Amino acid sequence: MAKETGIMSWKELELGNSITRPGNAGELKTGDWRSMRPVTDYEKCTKCGQCYIFCPDMVYKKNAEGYYEQNYYYCKGCGICAHECPVSCIAMVQEGD
Amino acid sequence: MGIAAEAIKDFKGFNLKNMPEVEPLSSGHRACQGCGEILALRQAMKALGTNVVVCSATGCMEIVTSPFPQTAWNVPWIHVAFENTSAVVSGVEAAYKAMNRKGKINQPDVTFLAYGGDGSTADIGIQALSGALERGHNFIYICLDNEAYMNTGIQRSSSTPWGASTTTSPAGKYSKGQSTWKKNMPAIAVAHEIPYVATASPAYPVDLMNKVKKASMIPGPAYLHFYSPCPTGWRCGGDESVAVARLAVQSKVFPLYEVIDGQYVLSRKVAKPKPISEYFKMQRRFRHLTETDVQMIQERIDAEYAELLKKCGVEA
Amino acid sequence: MGKRIGVEVSIAAAEAAALADVDVIAAYPITPQTHIVEHLSELVADGHLDAEFIPVESEHSAMSCCIGSSAAGARTFTATSSQGYALMSEICYIASSMRLPIVMTVANRALSAPISIWNDHADMMMSRDTGWIQTVAENGQEVVDLIFHAFKVGEDHRVLLPVQVNLDGFILSHMIEPIHMPDKAEVDAYLPPYKPAMRLDPAHPVSMGPVGMPDIYTEAKMAQDQALRNSKAVIVEAWKEFGDKFGRYYKPVETYKTEDAETIIVSMGSISETAMTAADALRAKGKKVGVARIRLWRPFPEAELFEPVKGAKNLVVLDRAMNFSGGDTGILGGEVKSVLFDQNHHPSLRNFFVGLGGRDITVQNFEEMVEKASANGGKPVPYEIINVRD
């Protein structure tokens, strides 16, 4: 637990306060920041990949059929993907309350 | 053929269909919603892959990727201070060179990347950068230019454009905002006669990634200047980062070009340039500017672009 | 078996770094350190040393390069003085916090203004709280020996801290002295190859130098402080091993005729040689004077210092640097007082600032200082600058 929260004894620190678990920021749920959620209409999607390459949070992954799916754990809801989709098939919808 | 041209003569290039899946920079970083700076860095890292050592200057990209105990880096990364990342990377590169030569390691193909913001690059770190470029270390330097000191709260840098309102160049009754013209960092890099200099924008990811890849193939120093929209500091919509970056290119504010072995090459000619007013309209940092101000800036931008075309040997 | 040669101390220091087979040197010229790095670049140019010599554009970049190099796993060396130290000091703090065993020689020189290339300890005093292990040499042989020791200690996985070897500018750095230079095999037998505990390596990615929020900064500093404290045992152990191998034994505090001394001079660096001459001269006049010389400056050897001085009635504490405390004591003066306080011991103590910016100190000066300390009667007296014209 201490390793995740950083609330740890000085004795547990790695040399020089370094971090030895690469990419462990992936544990952080930045999806909590979101108020709007991007939702893709796969009927219209052309699989062009723009949403994928323009997402600052590496939210999109290509699935077996070649469509790009969001991982909402990280999506901050910035709306770039919706803004950039050439066929406007991503809608930003209000997160449910 | 020059060193750079020789090194990249067989380069194939990326395209949207064959994007490398690797993400050396992971999700979970704490950049603001819609941060164009981290987007540019992400694209660069995809192009570089994982056989790389990254040296970071203090600034937004350091803070948002490394609050202890979490790192967004899947590749070796070091942050030391604000103004010295070019010197740190020099040391890393020299160490690898010595240890490879002395048989202590066998890792001859590692790429060395240093990055810093515009403040880190054009202001406080320009001496260390100049030293590293001049000494000819084999490394890539990326300036992530969001046109102010964002990490400390949107203060002006020498890379802030004329007229932009920042917290230390505020627009007011007696001020138009920033009162100096943006420093031409790529030209300063070119003056070091290094093999490769290029500008790039995250709105043109394939172009950006190709330039990063080329930089990694070319022996010696390479300087890349990335336009890096900051919705927080520019006061534009977080969803508009890519749009504003595209418009910067289309309005000739941020032209894309390479300088290969000292030869300027235009990456894309802006056939029907958009007026700069359109670009300004998206960002509240410019909203105090009058029509006359905008006209004056437009003239300067036109002249600079014409100058660039000339250097590139392209007809106006 | 090595050989004994007459050599300029700076050249010998460079040869020592070369015998340690350093991989990377990053340095910038400044008098009186210049000969050290000039000679190293010569050794590299002539193929006697297989290393990268980075002729950086500033000392700030010198230390930054050293951090990059050491973090990448290379044995790394630099040297500086005075203004150069001041410029790089921001990065020196980071080197120790990141636990990188860089070795640096500092040819001690006064700080501006007025600009002075001559010796005092202002740079060393400025560096005292950076978290580096610090040793202070008295003569050329010690400079060489302390450089081997520095690598040995700094790189020890029980330590992993940078080490600063101080030598007096000009007075030591430019002297030609008889020095025993060991051969490579002897050095190798003492100093194993550097095995980094952690390095910037794509095969094992680490993030070095992350942001420390308030919930971890204190722990980070605690860990670093413990590392410096714990280094003392290793420092002493490495000196013991050095003595066993080379026949020259070192300890944190060196003493001269302290056993029966009524007055003890506490000093650092080459001035101690004059102090010993003065002690002999004063003894010839019937005054029981001894010298305690601090070789290990950080971590500060409190117990080792108290031991020899505890019997003395009077203490003369020499600060070879200006320190604008505005109070009663300079830096070393304050350190010594705190040791005495801890032991509830109250000799008559006088703190003198001597040898500022290359000012000579004579045996007569010592007589004067010993006289003043004896006459003091234990009252607190503000520090006094010696040899100042009225």
Ligand SMILES: Cc1ncc(C[n+]2csc(CCOP(=O)(O)OP(=O)(O)O)c2C)c(N)n1
């Ligand atoms: C020597 C020093 N001076 C000042 C600072 C404070 N500081 C940290 S980051 C920063 C601004 C960073 O601006 P920039 O390089 O443009 O990067 P950005 O945050 O905009 O990406 C400043 C002023 C510092 N850390 N060190």
Ligand code: SF4
């Ligand atoms: S940008 Fe739009 S069309 Fe292109 S892959 Fe994404 S969702 Fe599909």
Ligand code: SF4
């Ligand atoms: S809204 Fe922003 S963070 Fe979320 S998927 Fe789209 S681009 Fe990525």
Ligand code: SF4
């Ligand atoms: S302030 Fe700007 S540059 Fe910094 S993380 Fe936020 S959006 Fe990115």
Ligand SMILES: [Mg+2]
């Ligand atoms: Mg900036």
